[in-house]
Amino acid sequence: xxxxxxxxxxxxxxxxxxxxxxxxxxxxxxxxxxxxxxxxxxxxxxxxxxxxxxxxxxxxxxxxxxxxxxxxxxxxxxxxxxxxxxxxxxxxxxxxxxxxxxxxxxxxxxxxxxxxxxxxxxxxxxxxxxxxxxxxxxxxxxxxxxxxxxxxxxxxxxxxxxxxxxxxxxxxxxxxxxxxxxxxxxxxxxxxxxxxxxxxxxxxxxxxxxxxxxxxxxxxxxxxxxxxxxxxxxxxxxxxxxxxxxxxxxxxxxxxxxxxxxxxxxxxxxxxxxxxxxxxxxxxxxxxxxxxxxxxxxxxxxxxxxxxxxxxxxxxxxxxxxxxxxxxxxxxxxxxxxxxxxxxxxxxxxxxxxxxxxxxxxxxxxxxxxxxxxxxxxxxxxxxxxxxxxxxxxxxxxxxxxxxxxxxxxxxxx
Numbered sequence: 343x344x345x346x347x348x349x350x351x352x353x354x355x356x357x358x359x360x361x362x363x364x365x366x367x368x369x370x371x372x373x374x375x376x377x378x379x380x381x382x383x384x385x386x387x388x389x390x391x392x393x394x395x396x397x398x399x400x401x402x403x404x405x406x407x408x409x410x411x412x413x414x415x416x417x418x419x420x421x422x423x424x425x426x427x428x429x430x431x432x433x434x435x436x437x438x439x440x441x442x443x444x445x446x447x448x449x450x451x452x453x454x455x456x457x458x459x460x461x462x463x464x465x466x467x468x469x470x471x472x473x474x475x476x477x478x479x480x481x482x483x484x485x486x487x488x489x490x491x492x493x494x495x496x497x498x499x500x501x502x503x504x505x506x507x508x509x510x511x512x513x514x515x516x517x518x519x520x521x522x523x524x525x526x527x528x529x530x531x532x533x534x535x536x537x538x539x540x541x542x543x544x545x546x547x548x549x550x551x552x553x554x555x556x557x558x559x560x561x562x563x564x565x566x567x568x569x570x571x572x573x574x575x576x577x578x579x580x581x582x583x584x585x586x587x588x589x590x591x592x593x594x595x596x597x598x599x600x601x602x603x604x605x606x607x608x609x610x611x612x613x614x615x616x617x618x619x620x621x622x623x624x625x626x627x628x629x630x631x632x633x634x635x636x637x638x639x640x641x642x643x644x645x646x647x648x649x650x651x652x653x654x655x656x657x658x659x660x661x662x663x664x665x666x667x668x669x670x671x672x673x674x675x676x677x678x679x680x681x682x683x684x685x686x687x688x689x690x691x692x693x694x695x696x697x698x699x700x701x702x703x704x705x706x707x708x709x710x711x712x713x714x715x716x717x718x719x720x721x722x723x724x725x726x727x728x729x730x731x732x733x734x735x736x737x738x739x740x741x742x743x744x745x746x747x748x749x750x751x752x753x754x755x756x
Contacts, residue, residue: 392488591604611662616673619635629737629740
């Protein structure tokens with residue numbers, strides 16, 4: 343049965359758990375993540391992994407339900423909890439904190455990929471001519487791997503959830519001060535402990551907590567759809583290069599092991615690059631950081647075909663650069679969502695932004711499986727560069743200093 347599942351793998355690997363993961367944040371029962379809700383969220387993916395030990399030997403469609411649906415929905419439910427918590431503790435360094443957290447998310451995949459390979463294929467056996475493993479020893483280890491994965495994930499997640507704690511009430515106001523309007527001076531800042539304020543807090547000086555926009559309000563803002571489309575277009579570059587960098591490299595590089603090492607090291611650029619982009623946003627702005635991300639992606643994809651002339655070294659540099667660039671999407675967008683719409687409904691609102699993957703993943707599948715042969719490598723790379731250019735335009739028109747207070751002010755005028 344395992345052999346049959348392996349042979350039918352191409353049919354269900356397209357049903358990626360990321361599509362279901364996008365629905366997770368919108369299924370949360372409470373807008374503000376708590377450690378208990380996070381733990382409840384992580385129970386779902388662990389059950390999905392553990393039950394895949396049984397479903398993988400029964401049917402690829404059952405494997406999709408347990409590993410694709412249950413795992414994706416659970417991760418999506420708990421994904422925003424540490425991000426929201428971290429931004430509340432460090433409101434002046436939201437980007438850096440998010441970069442570290444989502445960097446860990448990427449680094450985990452890098453570490454566990456090596457662990458999975460070491461367990462499943464310790465003798466480094468090669469794949470068959472079909473491109474898949476048919477060795478009985480390897481196949482028989484697959485079900486037990488899911489039990490090991492589920493148990494390991496559970497231990498790590500329980501420890502993380504026990505350490506997760508939201509800051510005390512009004513913590514952000516004490517850290518950043520509250521903008522107030524008094525009779526003599528508009529826009530002064532009340533430092534923690536200063537009670538000598540005789541002004542009245544107006545709409546623009548409301549705390550983020552008070553002025554946060556609910557999902558129903560966010561859906562009526564142009565900022566939401568600008569972020570949604572930016573994520574959608576950037577996701578094409580992410581999805582395509584993640585699956586097709588190796589087939590493209592194989593057109594002029596015959597060393598398969600070398601290409602695998604390039605992919606492994608690129609994952610490190612993907613992880614640590616997120617910290618850089620988060621810090622850059624803190625020091626500058628979302629608009630500048632995202633313009634750099636999308637502008638670089640446009641240039642990198644437009645010139646990617648030239649790496650076939652430069653050989654292994656040039657190809658390696660370009661792949662590392664692309665991975666170090668696209669990763670900015672995953673730290674800048676949750677941070678600017680929090681900044682633009684406020685902290686109270688940050689998880690639900692980012693769930694709406696993240697829902698683009700439900701639509702972008704099928705488009706990525708079309709690009710990789712149906713259009714590559716018709717367009718050719720250069721045609722596809724130009725198309726991806728075009729998507730990045732659209733993201734540049736969207737970012738150009740995004741507000742310089744977005745905030746829920748400004749959106750509320752605009753809504754009150756209409």
